[in-house]
Amino acid sequence: MNAITATEFAPPAATSGPRSKALIAGVVGLAATGAGFAMDHHHFYQAYLIAYVFWASVALGSLGLMMLHHLSRGAWGLVIRRQLEAASATIPFLAVAFIPIALGMSDLYHWTDTAAVAADPILSMKAPYLNREFFLLRNVFYFLVWGVLAWRIRALSAEQDRTGDAKLFTRLQGWSAIGFLLLALTMTFASVDWVMSLDPHWFSSLYGLWFFAGTGLSALTFTILVANWLAEREPMNKVFVRSHFHDYGKLLFAFTMLWAYLSFSQMLLIWSGNLPEEITFYLPRMRGAWTAASVFLLLGHFILPFLILLSASLKQRRKRLMKVAAWLLCMRWFDIYWNVVPTLQAHHGEFHPFAGIWIDLAAVIGLGGVWIWIFWGLLAKRPLLPVNDPYLAETLGYE
Amino acid sequence: MSHGHELETSGRLYGLMAEFEDPNTLVEATSKAYERGHRKMDAYAPFPIEELAEALGSHHSRLPLMVLVGGIIGCLAGFGMQYWVNVIEYPMNIAGRPFNSWPMFIPVTFEMTILFSALTAVFGMFALCGLPTPYHPVFNNPRFSAASQDRYFLCIEADDPHFDRDETHQFLASLGPTEVTEVDH
Numbered sequence: 410m411n412a413i414t415a416t417e418f419a420p421p422a423a424t425s426g427p428r429s430k431a432l433i434a435g436v437v438g439l440a441a442t443g444a445g446f447a448m449d450h451h452h453f454y455q456a457y458l459i460a461y462v463f464w465a466s467v468a469l470g471s472l473g474l475m476m477l478h479h480l481s482r483g484a485w486g487l488v489i490r491r492q493l494e495a496a497s498a499t500i501p502f503l504a505v506a507f508i509p510i511a512l513g514m515s516d517l518y519h520w521t522d523t524a525a526v527a528a529d530p531i532l533s534m535k536a537p538y539l540n541r542e543f544f545l546l547r548n549v550f551y552f553l554v555w556g557v558l559a560w561r562i563r564a565l566s567a568e569q570d571r572t573g574d575a576k577l578f579t580r581l582q583g584w585s586a587i588g589f590l591l592l593a594l595t596m597t598f599a600s601v602d603w604v605m606s607l608d609p610h611w612f613s614s615l616y617g618l619w620f621f622a623g624t625g626l627s628a629l630t631f632t633i634l635v636a637n638w639l640a641e642r643e644p645m646n647k648v649f650v651r652s653h654f655h656d657y658g659k660l661l662f663a664f665t666m667l668w669a670y671l672s673f674s675q676m677l678l679i680w681s682g683n684l685p686e687e688i689t690f691y692l693p694r695m696r697g698a699w700t701a702a703s704v705f706l707l708l709g710h711f712i713l714p715f716l717i718l719l720s721a722s723l724k725q726r727r728k729r730l731m732k733v734a735a736w737l738l739c740m741r742w743f744d745i746y747w748n749v750v751p752t753l754q755a756h757h758g759e760f761h762p763f764a765g766i767w768i769d770l771a772a773v774i775g776l777g778g779v780w781i782w783i784f785w786g787l788l789a790k791r792p793l794l795p796v797n798d799p800y801l802a803e804t805l806g807y808e
Numbered sequence: 809m810s811h812g813h814e815l816e817t818s819g820r821l822y823g824l825m826a827e828f829e830d831p832n833t834l835v836e837a838t839s840k841a842y843e844r845g846h847r848k849m850d851a852y853a854p855f856p857i858e859e860l861a862e863a864l865g866s867h868h869s870r871l872p873l874m875v876l877v878g879g880i881i882g883c884l885a886g887f888g889m890q891y892w893v894n895v896i897e898y899p900m901n902i903a904g905r906p907f908n909s910w911p912m913f914i915p916v917t918f919e920m921t922i923l924f925s926a927l928t929a930v931f932g933m934f935a936l937c938g939l940p941t942p943y944h945p946v947f948n949n950p951r952f953s954a955a956s957q958d959r960y961f962l963c964i965e966a967d968d969p970h971f972d973r974d975e976t977h978q979f980l981a982s983l984g985p986t987e988v989t990e991v992d993h
Contacts, residue, residue, distance in 0.1 A: 673911075673914065676911060677911050677914065680905075680911045681912065683903055683904075683905070721872070
């Protein structure tokens with residue numbers, strides 16, 4: 410393999426195509442979400458929270474995978490590193506996009522109701538943690554940690570592109586080691602704050618890990634979709650080979666199983682314990698109107714992709730793998746929907762799994778459109794390969 | 809061993825074996841033999857060579873399918889066993905849960921799936937490789953012990969449809985071996 414230059418791997422001009430499409434989808438989606446706000450602002454906040462958690466999980470998962478790649482030095486990571494870097498660089502946008510959730514706190518989170526908290530001994534006990542000020546402060550802290558990590562690792566990687574200094578390799582690993590630990594902790598707390606505290610009485614010690622596995626899966630599916638797009642065009646079509654996609658397929662398989670393992674473990678523990686304060690999460694989901702949605706989640710998020718991904722030849726076929734990834738990305742959204750909506754509906758005691766779902770869909774498309782628009786912009790700014798990485802030559806000869 | 813060659817030259821021939829000095833020549837020779845239509849052949853090397861499996865044309869192994877079937881049997885056996893015990897044979901009310909307390913059955917079902925898959929993989933691999941094989945004719949070539957040291961061998965078997973004693977011998981000799989030997993049963 411000849412010397413690899415940055416200009417050779419400049420992003421294709423065609424990136425502007427999906428970028429503008431994403432912006433159109435974003436504007437239309439957000440306009441529809443705005444209409445949803447005018448009609449039913451409770452539903453708007455629910456829809457926005459789901460969409461927000463979904464896209465944040467893609468960005469945070471990318472940050473996690475990027476650090477995992479620096480730590481493990483797997484050949485799979487180098488060719489998608491720029492994608493992961495671009496996705497994690499969207500964190501400042503996510504910080505801004507959090508504002509509607511902060512504004513809608515009273516609508517979303519029961520623990521913001523001071524009168525109800527005062528009347529409830531359990532919520533009073535939790536009030537030193539679950540209160541407006543501390544909630545906002547924690548979220549500011551999360552975004553600071555994530556933003557600094559993403560920015561630092563991206564900056565070091567950019568410096569490696571320019572200078573090729575061998576020391577940067579170990580510095581990237583050092584940042585990733587500390588960063589991964591910080592990410593795991595902050596994401597655990599964030600998942601409790603954003604989703605678990607929707608029902609402030611309920612608790613599950615597995616929740617953070619479940620969320621962590623989910624972000625990995627979201628990020629990986631999104632990465633496969635973008636990698637598939639890049640693999641069809643100059644210059645990355647010379648780089649991506651069958652075995653790269655085989656690796657992503659294997660990782661996708663592993664993350665699908667990890668998600669299922671953790672989701673199921675949570676359910677099994679609660680089922681075995683059978684304690685009144687814990688089963689409140691599963692009762693509305695395993696009975697009545699939500700039963701079918703739960704079965705669909707089990708089939709669509711685990712059993713179907715598990716059976717499909719068992720095949721080694723499918724994992725090597727880019728197009729087919731892309732379809733599985735696209736399906737799983739949709740299921741990631743549905744998983745978050747399934748985690749959020751019944752809890753919110755339980756406050757009124759009425760369960761309608763898909764009532765007004767158009768607002769939820771509009772929100773996820775709208776926020777996602779804008780997010781993807783920013784993502785493509787960041788991706789198009791730099792060469793698509795870390796041209797000075799010491800392992801690059803080895804990766805390009807990867808068979 | 810060494811006299812077998814003289815005694816049975818007209819007898820039961822197992823195959824023709826070519827000896828190579830480096831792995832690349834072996835892989836090349838194997839590909840050429842495959843292109844020529846030879847299927848009943850095997851290549852021997854002191855270490856695993858990935859390209860060799862492809863050169864031999866062994867893309868598809870039946871093993872994955874066997875493991876899948878083993879796994880499904882394990883899965884059904886694991887769940888079925890617990891269902892039979894807890895629902896049919898000895899139903900007990902445990903903390904008011906249904907007799908078919910399926911979430912509790914999943915860990916054992918999962919373990920049984922893995923156990924049956926793993927056992928099928930190990931014993932299926934033995935079966936497909938024809939192991940154990942206490943006797944194999946290739947060892948009748950006295951040079952063959954070098955296959956576990958520093959030599960590479962390709963053996964085209966006599967029951968290959970395209971096998972012809974003289975033609976195949978000439979073909980193998982044209983591939984750049986150090987030696988071509990007749991191997992008897």
